[in-house]
Amino acid sequence: GQNIDQPTEMTATEGAIVQINCTYQTSGFNGLFWYQQHAGEAPTFLSYNVLDGLEEKGRFSSFLSRSKGYSYLLLKELQMKDSASYLCAVLDSNYQLIWGAGTKLIIKP
Amino acid sequence: ETGVTQTPRHLVMGMTNKKSLKCEQHLGHNAMYWYKQSAKKPLELMFVYSLEERVENNSVPSRFSPECPNSSHLFLHLHTLQPEDSALYLCASSQASDSRTTEAFFGQGTRLTVV
Numbered sequence: 103g104q105n106i107d108q109p110t111e112m113t114a115t116e117g118a119i120v121q122i123n124c125t126y127q128t129s130g131f132n133g134l135f136w137y138q139q140h141a142g143e144a145p146t147f148l149s150y151n152v153l154d155g156l157e158e159k160g161r162f163s164s165f166l167s168r169s170k171g172y173s174y175l176l177l178k179e180l181q182m183k184d185s186a187s188y189l190c191a192v193l194d195s196n197y198q199l200i201w202g203a204g205t206k207l208i209i210k211p
Numbered sequence: 212e213t214g215v216t217q218t219p220r221h222l223v224m225g226m227t228n229k230k231s232l233k234c235e236q237h238l239g240h241n242a243m244y245w246y247k248q249s250a251k252k253p254l255e256l257m258f259v260y261s262l263e264e265r266v267e268n269n270s271v272p273s274r275f276s277p278e279c280p281n282s283s284h285l286f287l288h289l290h291t292l293q294p295e296d297s298a299l300y301l302c303a304s305s306q307a308s309d310s311r312t313t314e315a316f317f318g319q320g321t322r323l324t325v326v
Contacts, residue, residue: 106253110251135314142319142322143319144215144301144317144318144319144320145254145301145317146317147314147315147316150314189254191254197307198256198259198267199254199256199315200253201253201254202253203251203252203253204253
């Protein structure tokens with residue numbers, strides 16, 4: 103079967119750095135997405151990786167290793183507004199998105 | 212104006228009621244999706260419409276009935292729902308082809324409570 107694993111919840115301190123991991127086993131791979139979802143709001147697109155390596159976008163970076171079936175989202179200089187759920191999703195061989203359950207990130211002052 | 216708009220934002224309905232959820236996208240995308248989001252569970256894909264044709268059903272119970280009259284509008288008709296159907300229902304759109312798809316843009320969802 104297809105599976106996406108990510109931690110259920112993480113806590114970090116304002117101004118610090120946090121890394122949210124995602125591992126996947128899917129039938130084929132056509133890219134990996136990270137989305138941010140604030141409580142009661144729509145998921146919003148953060149990043150897309152299809153090749154191995156690190157993609158940096160401001161305070162957020164996303165890393166992919168296809169051979170290991172592994173990705174992480176790195177958030178630097180954490181702000182209170184970064185408190186949200188972070189969803190990992192893989193595009194499989196049929197170009198269908200397979201979703202993880204999301205990681206709830208709690209930022210403390 | 213947001214790219215994907217869903218109405219209503221909140222809905223409470225009895226198990227014998229019939230209601231419809233509406234989704235509209237203003238992004239010119241050719242694919243639209245209905246997802247169900249339950250607490251602490253992955254997003255569940257319910258239906259996919261590509262070029263107004265349904266391409267995925269995912270064994271959704273028949274008490275959920277989608278309708279896609281054109282590429283900008285998507286409906287989810289609900290009847291005789293169960294309490295376990297209470298969830299956040301998200302609509303999304305993307306630009307899809309045989310070889311790739313862009314990121315999905317989501318509406319803010321309808322919080323459905325079945326009593």
